Amino acid sequence: MRASWVSTTFGVAASAFLAVFFLLPLAVILARSVGDGRALAEVASNPFYWQRLGFTTGQALLSTALTVALGLPGALLFARYAFPGKRLWTAAFTIPFVMPTVVAGIGFLALFGPRGLTGLDLRGTLALVLLAHVFYNYAIVVRMVGGFLEGAAPRLLDAASTLGAGAWRGTLRVSLPLALPALLAASTLVFLFCFTSFGVILILAPSPGLATLEVEIYQLTAHLLELGPAAVLVVTQLVVVGAITLLYTRMQARMAVALPARAETLPRAHGRGRWLLGLNLTVAAGLILTPLLALAVQALEGANGAFPSLDNLAGAARASGVLGFATLGTALRNSLAFATASTVLALVVGFAFAYAVARGRWRVLDQLSLLPLATSPVTLGFGYLLAFPLLVTHPWGIPIAHALIAFPFVARALLPALRGLDPALAAAAATLGAGPGRILRRVELPQLGPALLTAASFAFAVSMGEFGATLLLVRPQYATLPVAIFNRLGRPGPQHYGAALALALVLMLVTGAVMVLLQRRGRSEF
Amino acid sequence: MSLRLNELRKHYGATRAVDGVTLELGARETLALLGPSGCGKSTLLRLVAGLEPPDAGRIVLDDEDITALPPQRRRFGMVFQDYALFPHLNVERNVAFGLVELRWSKPDQHARVAELLELVGLTGLEGRRVQQLSGGQQQRVALARALAPRPEVLLLDEPLSNLDQSLREALKDELRNLLARLPVRAIYVTHDQSEAFAVAGRVAIMRDGRITQVGTREEVLERPRSAWSARFLGHRNLFDAAALAAVPDAPTGDGDPVLLRADMVTLLPPDAPDPAGGGAGAEAAVTDATVRRTRRDGLRWQLELDVPAWSLALAWEGFARELHEPPREGAGLRVRVPRAAWVRLEER
Numbered sequence: 001m002r003a004s005w006v007s008t009t010f011g012v013a014a015s016a017f018l019a020v021f022f023l024l025p026l027a028v029i030l031a032r033s034v035g036d037g038r039a040l041a042e043v044a045s046n047p048f049y050w051q052r053l054g055f056t057t058g059q060a061l062l063s064t065a066l067t068v069a070l071g072l073p074g075a076l077l078f079a080r081y082a083f084p085g086k087r088l089w090t091a092a093f094t095i096p097f098v099m100p101t102v103v104a105g106i107g108f109l110a111l112f113g114p115r116g117l118t119g120l121d122l123r124g125t126l127a128l129v130l131l132a133h134v135f136y137n138y139a140i141v142v143r144m145v146g147g148f149l150e151g152a153a154p155r156l157l158d159a160a161s162t163l164g165a166g167a168w169r170g171t172l173r174v175s176l177p178l179a180l181p182a183l184l185a186a187s188t189l190v191f192l193f194c195f196t197s198f199g200v201i202l203i204l205a206p207s208p209g210l211a212t213l214e215v216e217i218y219q220l221t222a223h224l225l226e227l228g229p230a231a232v233l234v235v236t237q238l239v240v241v242g243a244i245t246l247l248y249t250r251m252q253a254r255m256a257v258a259l260p261a262r263a264e265t266l267p268r269a270h271g272r273g274r275w276l277l278g279l280n281l282t283v284a285a286g287l288i289l290t291p292l293l294a295l296a297v298q299a300l301e302g303a304n305g306a307f308p309s310l311d312n313l314a315g316a317a318r319a320s321g322v323l324g325f326a327t328l329g330t331a332l333r334n335s336l337a338f339a340t341a342s343t344v345l346a347l348v349v350g351f352a353f354a355y356a357v358a359r360g361r362w363r364v365l366d367q368l369s370l371l372p373l374a375t376s377p378v379t380l381g382f383g384y385l386l387a388f389p390l391l392v393t394h395p396w397g398i399p400i401a402h403a404l405i406a407f408p409f410v411a412r413a414l415l416p417a418l419r420g421l422d423p424a425l426a427a428a429a430a431t432l433g434a435g436p437g438r439i440l441r442r443v444e445l446p447q448l449g450p451a452l453l454t455a456a457s458f459a460f461a462v463s464m465g466e467f468g469a470t471l472l473l474v475r476p477q478y479a480t481l482p483v484a485i486f487n488r489l490g491r492p493g494p495q496h497y498g499a500a501l502a503l504a505l506v507l508m509l510v511t512g513a514v515m516v517l518l519q520r521r522g523r524s525e526f
Numbered sequence: 527m528s529l530r531l532n533e534l535r536k537h538y539g540a541t542r543a544v545d546g547v548t549l550e551l552g553a554r555e556t557l558a559l560l561g562p563s564g565c566g567k568s569t570l571l572r573l574v575a576g577l578e579p580p581d582a583g584r585i586v587l588d589d590e591d592i593t594a595l596p597p598q599r600r601r602f603g604m605v606f607q608d609y610a611l612f613p614h615l616n617v618e619r620n621v622a623f624g625l626v627e628l629r630w631s632k633p634d635q636h637a638r639v640a641e642l643l644e645l646v647g648l649t650g651l652e653g654r655r656v657q658q659l660s661g662g663q664q665q666r667v668a669l670a671r672a673l674a675p676r677p678e679v680l681l682l683d684e685p686l687s688n689l690d691q692s693l694r695e696a697l698k699d700e701l702r703n704l705l706a707r708l709p710v711r712a713i714y715v716t717h718d719q720s721e722a723f724a725v726a727g728r729v730a731i732m733r734d735g736r737i738t739q740v741g742t743r744e745e746v747l748e749r750p751r752s753a754w755s756a757r758f759l760g761h762r763n764l765f766d767a768a769a770l771a772a773v774p775d776a777p778t779g780d781g782d783p784v785l786l787r788a789d790m791v792t793l794l795p796p797d798a799p800d801p802a803g804g805g806a807g808a809e810a811a812v813t814d815a816t817v818r819r820t821r822r823d824g825l826r827w828q829l830e831l832d833v834p835a836w837s838l839a840l841a842w843e844g845f846a847r848e849l850h851e852p853p854r855e856g857a858g859l860r861v862r863v864p865r866a867a868w869v870r871l872e873e874r
Binding site: 152155156158159160161162163164165166169173174177180267 | 575576577578596597598599600601602603604606608610611612613614615623624626627628671672675681
């Protein structure tokens, strides 16, 4: 189809936005790191930074291995069997993926923190970090691998069984080899998320020995004002993450050709399969729901052990004498305002981008869409600090950063929907007298409703929970819920911990409500 | 040496997919299971393969009850409708899949795969990825894979339905020859009667989860048990016995369905004389008819004829050489209907 002026305009607009608010800050960081040869030499010769790189890689590998070990059996079982409430389970599995890091962080503190429900204080240990990482990424493995296999596995396993391979042999000889590309892609993504882990570490393990590169960049920038070394670390992280992202897109491309998905009804499990499935669901439920439940329980616990009590919520809502402590009302208002602004921005840019890629000659842009995913929030915040010092005095830096972080998700939700539109419909509208603009408004947009809704709720949830970039860019009067939570956690005293719990509960509920919307319709291309 | 299905039943909720099926399959025999889509024939095949447990009934192979045996221990080969080839394996490894489960040595596997690929005409394609094969080639790989472990029974589930018309015609004959040559008994599920009659010696007709009739193709085609089977097999002249009062020699009865076999009806020129010794009890009746409608189906003519003396409308089908002049609507001619062309059916 010929490219219309609409797709050209959209392509130019999306490229301009990405160039200014994404590529420019990165370029400034790059210039800062290599332009100043001293910083590079200083970082390269300091064993401390090498240690940080080693730890960051090691913990990410360990987290990935643990996540795969737990998630793979779940994925295989999900792809093989139907069971009552499966849709609900699938929805529950996305909870951690959408829950803000801060919420999960507090959830694990509520279980294993100094004041945790279990009485076991694991704060500051690698074990707690790994647990939180598994919590976050379990769903990625189950959904990516399970979803990939679901279409094909049952009938291929049937074929294998008529050829003499029972359940175990079939898994070994058919499911696992088939799942390999999806498993590698999921593992890459998990590794990527753990490699740039920030909020989890800052909240659960605030000790220098457990700092990732991302945390180190934040410390150097916000507390030590060592911008040169920070820039070098950012570039180091970008190189690693960029390489891995490239790997991920390659694998995703391989996944796309291997198996045509095929809708088919799955059998119910019986016998041993039933036991395995039950065991798996129990583990998954324990992993996903326990921290969130613990958070809710502790948040609603009164000072004298009364339950339920609104003491903590009231404490969070009260103005505190300490400077820079946003009240519940202020933080919620800020969060909602930023989330609304960044959702609108992300939708506009994401839609312009997706439309240009799907309809026009903007294939190059397609490759660009995942780049922000490879750029950590702290990197983005750092880049804004360097590139637009004036923006920092303004609240606008935050929604722009949020929109960019949400952008890959939005684009991935809209692209398949746009590609799935029947081009014959646009052609039909054109023969009926509609120009490109009218086609967009009268034919295409109305069909994209569900995808836009998915994209919007993704963007909203991302913004509500965003922590790293906000922490660098925020000024006290604009503190969001995650920032307010983090500030309270940094203070000793049960009243501050209680207020943090209450704020986290509110954040969890708002995000949960948005997610219910999200689950109504469709999936993204992940 | 036989495979017996005894009163097999499978329900899904209120749907009786398989509703009491009893069948017997002799050694080296190919049986076609013919029925419209949704009649339960594929479910029946999955019960035989062991992919689904039946709710009731037994499956007996050579006097051994195998109802509870899982599919991997039955040694029944199956060709799936969409082939279900393993996308991560090449042609050779697909065909050898079952041999690996039998712990065959590598050289033996290799020899057997070569033998089978030669049998299905795919020699030289061992290293191909299955996605690179055409539909017909995939079908052959699926067949070779199912045959490789020398199955007790070969089950084929609509094996040709995903292929285009011309390929289907060619493979039909190939399959028949192959099945006739191999010492394997087979159940061939299809909704296409030409496939069923081309491939199988015996045909079982299935409707709503039940087998309505089993017989050789002649038996089934020439003496369908019910009006439904007759219509399903393409017969178009079905009447109620009560409507045939004016027809000499037609079966009479209280509301039984009656079939007129159009293949035995001949058309005569309008001036053809009555046969000698006509009237009741004659071998064939000859009467006037008018062409009501004509239609062409490729080289064949399809005519709708009015027979005023019998107050009947008949459908006739044949080639131009069986007609005496190009048929025109409204033209008169005569029809010759042998006595044996009337078949009384047992049920509707």
